[in-house]
Amino acid sequence: MRGIATRISENIIHVTYPADAIPSEGMIDDVPMCFSWNDKCVIKQSRISFEQRTVYRYVSKEDSFQKKMTANGEVSFTDESEKIPAGQSFSVCLEFEIGPDEVLQGLGQFEEGYADLRDRTEYLYESNMRIAIPFLVTTGHYGILLDHESAVIFCSEGNRVRFTIDCADDLSYYIFLGEDIESIISCYHQITGMPSMLPRWAFGYIQSKERYRTGKELEDTVAGFRSRRIPIDCIVQDWYSWEEGLWGEKKFDDRRYPDLLKTVGKIHDENVRFMVSIWPNMSSESDDYAEFYANDLLLPNSNLYNTFDEKAVEIYWKQTCRQIMNSGTDALWCDNAEPFSDADWSGEIKKTEIERYRVVKEASERSVDPVHLNSYGLYHAKGIYENWRKTYPEKRVVNLTRSGYTGIQKYGAVLWSGDITATYETLRKQIAEGIRMGLTGMPYWTLDIGGFFVVNDKYENRGCNDTEHKPLWFWHGDYNDGKDDMAYRELYVRWLEFGTFLPIFRSHGTDTPREPWQFGEAGDMFYDAITEHIRLRYRLMPYIYSIGAAAARCGSIMMRSLLMDYQDDENVRDITDEYLFGPALLVAPVYNPMYYLPGSNRIEGADKTRKVYLPRGNGWYDLHTGKYYEGGKVIYADAPIDRIPVFVKEGSVIPFSADMEYADEREGAVDHICVYEGRDGEFLLYNDEGDGYGYENGVYSLKRIIYSEEEHKVSVSESGGFGSDERLEIRFIKKT
Secondary structure (H helix, E strand, O other): OOEEEEEOOOOEEEEEOHHOOOOOOOOOOOOEEEEEEEEEEEEEEEEEEEEEEEEEEEEHHHOOOEEEOOOOEEEHHHHHHHEEEEEEEEEEEEEEOOOOOOEEEEEEEOOOOOOOOOEEEEEEEEEEEEEEEEEEEEEEEEEEEOOOOOEEEEEEEOEEEEEEEEEEEEEEEEEEOOOHHHHHHHHHHHHOOOOOOOOOOOOEEOOOOOOOHHHHHHHHHHHHHHHHHHOEEEEOOOOOOOOOOOOOOOOOOOOOOHHHHHHHHHHHHHEEEEEEEEOEEEOOOHHHHHHHHOOHHHOOOOOOOOOHHHHHHHHHHHHHHHHHHHHOOOOOEEEOOOOOOOOOOOOOOOOOHHHHHHHHHHHOOOOOHHHOOOOOOOHHHHHHOOOOOOOOOOOOOOOOOOOOOOHHHHOOOEEEEOEEOOOOHHHHHHHHHHHHHOOOOOOEEEOOEEEEEEEOOOOOEEEEEEEOOOOOOOOOOOOOHHOOHHHHHHHHHHHHHHOOOOOOOOOOOOOOOHHHHHOOOOOOHHHHHHHHHHHHHHHHHHHHHHHHHHHHHHOOOOEEOOOHOOOOOOOHHOOOOOOOOOOOEEEOOOOOOOOOOOOOOOOOOOOEEEEEEOOOOOOEEEEEOOOOOOEEEEEEEEEEOOOOOOEOOOOOOOEEEOOOOOOOOOOOOEEEEEEEEEOHHHHEEEEEEEOHHHHOOOOOOEEEEEOOOOOEEEEEEEEEEOOOOOOOOOEEEOOO
């Protein structure tokens, strides 16, 4: 038997093995299938096998269910289920021969921070801190996308890669061919959908923590930003907005939020947006749960709504609108969108990777067809997006979600890395995982600035979701005293400086407060570094909004691996701690202490520099000082507490705004353009109404700003129906 290879375009090949052509006993196809780029075979399908497996459903007695509180809220469970055969399917092993030199990347987000997946095994399943997307990206002129929603084990050994698909009724995959990684990611977007366009405010500063407890606290926090003139665009209400004991109810507790409409109105009066956390799991005592139960729209053996059922999706949305959306809420936070990870997220000792994969898979299969094991969060986001667009066409969809799958980028989704710990090692790994998410085709990614879990074993200082005070493998920050430890203040500042140059700029976590004034006051080095970086984010808003628009318009990646732009520079192959933010800015976050160790112990005489490799092929300007450096060199850049090394690519054209307190304050107006001399360059400056979908009908402006080095001249051409008469002040940055 041979697969059917259909050429979708010059760069995209779709390979299928239809279900009706697979023998019931399974088979092995040893006939190789070669895929070529520029007449050279770059990847070969070498082996494929199908092994028949039985799919089961689990039936439980209603009176056997129990409920318990977990790291992901209230869950229903039972140990008394009958396992009943429900049909036949296959596990599939798909193997390829690859070249000897390419870097293997993509596949979503994990926890290890690897530069290359070669000679590694990765388990593709959804869990807190893990986002599985079966899209392998390489420097070998090809990428592979599995067209399946099942759990997958990826294994690389030498010049072979193998995908073991846990459960499939057939086999479908795509081969993407291209000159570079950018073109391979473009193929991915052609097949799975273009990223959606986020509103301008979503690229501003987002303040969150676990958790604001009352409507007044929300109002006072916003007032605290405005009185101190610290820019902010969104404040977040985390879990437990509901009445005590009604986990996941999409109605606020009117004792703590007596007039939600008034509270949201006050927040909006300060030009701040409001985001609310909603959950797919609901207390069995809640009205929301009762509605799903009455309509038989819960997933089996769970307190989760059935996101695979259109009627359930419709009910979930109506529940969300009744108070939350109808109060004026601007964004949703779909937490726990991988709701079967509790078996992994428990215990004092972290399980092995294969054991983590096994327990999550087994827990998922009690409620979800294993064919769809990884896609709960995808369908969850799809339902939110499609209903939102019909109900609130004047507001762009913003959905912060902890889980995603192939194609989620088209549903207004912002992915974040889950409940990470406050350590410098975690910070280092997060840089690499953010880069990996960009390589997986996800333009909008973020994290919890400062780490979610801060405390280690000082249990009395743990956050409000810890009731048992037991050792837990994931709750192991380095700072028992939170913000009162000078060492944590330093770590938080470094994390926020990194976050300034992420697609989405969001502070969040438990154990300790996160507002800027919790880290000092004006004149203190930590406070000043925090507030100055928030202001820097807003000065860069025309640049950031433009690269965000480029993500939606053409699939461009905001947080870019150096491999994307310097694939021919062998020195960047192993770099996981530097990246490009858009086309112009090279960012090198600091991930080691220079001032304090835990316990507020001062470090004496620490070197306050950061080793940075500047890729060859062009020169680089220090964003802070304007100093010029030749590319292809390692330098030791100054990195005092008030800045991290950021360099501007020679020839870049960067638009800057004047200072703002919120992203729409100047409606996208540009204060000046900086041109970094040394070679020709250009930039596409985008602007529109900032929200709504008028841009889909041409209500936007796109200024092509071109710099000629030879003529030392800037020219501007404009398209779109949202023009302006603003004159662009040009500032030339010369080599020094």
